[in-house]
Amino acid sequence: MRAFVRRIVSSQETGLVVVLVLLTIALTLLAGSHPDRATGETINNFWNSHTLIQTATDASFFAIMAIGATVVIISGGIDLSVGSIYALAGVTMALVMRMLGPMSGTSTTLVGLVVSVGVGLLCGLLNGALVVGLRVHPFIVTLGTMWMLRGIAFVATKAESILVPSSLTAVTKAPLGLGGGLYPVPMLSMLVLTLVGTVYLARTVMGRHIFAFGGSIEASRFAGLALNRIQIGVFAVSGLTAGFAAFLGASFYGSASSGDAQGYELYVIASAVVGGASLIGGKGSALGATLGALLIVLIRQSIRTLHLDQNYEWIVIGCAIIVAVVVDQWSTRLTARRLSRATT
């Protein structure tokens, strides 16, 4: 039991949770308050259900993609094409919906989900096949597909924004009994995917193989692992999560265009890295990715809440990423030193 507690306390995710909690407390104290228009009650400018769920919703699209990106990063690769996969999956879904015409709510949801996730999966498989088949570094392959996939989305939509049936928006904007303009579906999806991602990485043979591959390709080869399958698999997972995020995003906002999610790849990679994934491979977690995404969105939110100059947003986020990674490296080195002292 004590070992369990120690493991939780010393884990990287705990550090992130502490930072998130402190930031939330600080924001709550500094945000000030305003009277509610309807009831006249005093409401904190940050600590209110609307702002909190809004922040979580903003984070959810990044977080879901960051979980996929983390899987790629653990394998020692990188996926720059997730933003473009999101755009292509979103517009394909919208175009298919427009083609099929009105359907019942359930079948709309089902078709939407299958199309967007399917397109994401195919794009991921394409990335993986290119990396394995051409023996080109993932950075280059996904840099290429990043332009290609967005270009396909652009051509397919003729640069128009395509509307998504309102029945689909009704699903992702379902109040689930909360009311008051609160939409918890993206947030809940994020939580479910974090759980699925955690289980996938920690409890399945595939997850174990991904860590081994990222830790040492040579040792994995000597252990008889199917290296190509693992590498294609991680890109498939990344494409899948991008496709799912596109389903959520496009239906939540009611439209899809080839310009969606531009620049998301960097937010997504930043979330994974802030969440403790190592670009060398062999290290990272789904929970970390979600917490990383939450932290980045929260920092962005704090600039709005505290009425700071919006123009400083990028500078602050940039600093936060570097600080987070440096702190992580320090703590890893400290742990390693403590470990080596314990064994000698």
Add this chain to the structure above:
Amino acid sequence: MTDSAVRFEGISKFFPGVQALSDVTLDVAAGSCHALCGENGAGKSTLGKILAGIYTPDSGRLFIHGREVHFGGPRDALAAGVGMVHQELAFCDNLSVAENLCLGALPSRRGLVAHDELERRASAMLAEIDATVDVRRRLGELTIAQQQVVQIAAAVGSGARIIVFDEPTSSLSHHEASRLFDLIGRLRQRGVTCIYVSHRMPEVFQLCDTVSVLRDGKHVDTRPTAEITEADVVRMMIGRPLAEYFPMHGSSALGDEVLRVDALTCAGKFENVSLALHAGEVVGLAGLQGAGRSEVACALFGLEHVQHGAIYVRGSPAHIGGANEAIRYGISLVPEDRKRQGLVLSETAMHNTSLPTLHRFSRLSWIFRAKERRETRELFDRLRVRTPSLDAVVAGLSGGNQQKVVLAKWLAARPSILILDEPTRGVDVGAKAEIHALIGELARNGTAILVISSELPEVLTLSDRILVLRQGRLVGELSRAEANQERLLRLMAGLAQ
């Protein structure tokens, strides 16, 4: 000692787990070609690297032409006139020959590299040693022999009067080697002192006028080659009373033939290798470094591309296209390089152990962790792996325990054929004895075992039968009764019996 080019005085060097050199004192005469001989791990390369400034000795003094020197790095050594020709490359293989030769002082005009001047200088350096290499080619495109020539040109060009050759012929063809010997002869005519680190007797006797023998990090003797024979040197290299090593396990009745290899050929690595392994038998595979031992092991494990030949497992032909297929045939390989090939250092002891056998603890990719933990625990108890917990990261374990984790990992696969490549390299004495006992026990239980080791005593202790590889070919087979260190070493080095 006015004619002494180099004097080592009481040199000691300790590496974690091994005393590489202890109190070595010897002189190298100016203008001579001086051989440093010894078994693998005797300390001969370490001594050469101390002279070239790559290692700093823990204690002792080093004199060059009578003046005491303290080298902080190869640069200091070069300034004092000592250059080294490395076994592996010490240059940038992405740069051109000319750039490599002038790397320390690139000629420039207005801040830009002056290419014509660069090439002129480099060609001059090569001409200095009568060598011709296209200076515009990238170093990585050259053969090992040509790269050595470039290294020699660099050393001579920067004024080296003493050059250390560290096993220079280990990856050269016969023809290339004889050209190297010509070059060394020309260097000597110009008064360059050569120090030749090798355990290949014919070369030593062809090239050198003096030979120093090291054994277990100690200086045994220095003698003119004219006064002694190759056999004398081999005897000095071995030195220990052979009675120290007795058979590990009595030769039990031989079981069925489980593995047969027929004329296996892997271009450039080994040729025409045939062997057979029986259940319950330990067969040693001896050879010098670069003789192709590990390559044969990897080929049996499906990790080398084989051109010709066939492998039969339990009598039927086996097509082994990868490690996973080898595992299915009941073959396990404990690889040579524990940290690179054997372990995922960032992972835990348990995850490393179960990696090749996860299918046994899982269904539809879902891992049953309790079962995994239980079986790993049993294996660790059996092998006496000492770790703080099953979840300890292996990077933090000692060499001996890391090696036991690798063994546990491959025993978990329940092999009927176990290939061990350097099973006790860098392992402390206690763990080594435990590993040896384990090998004996596995053989008694009917596992067919192939052991590769650079330590002859280990091969002699463990094996029922020893095969000797030299330059990729099987050159001999000795039964336990016939085998001793001297005969093995002679076969390995290519000497007449």
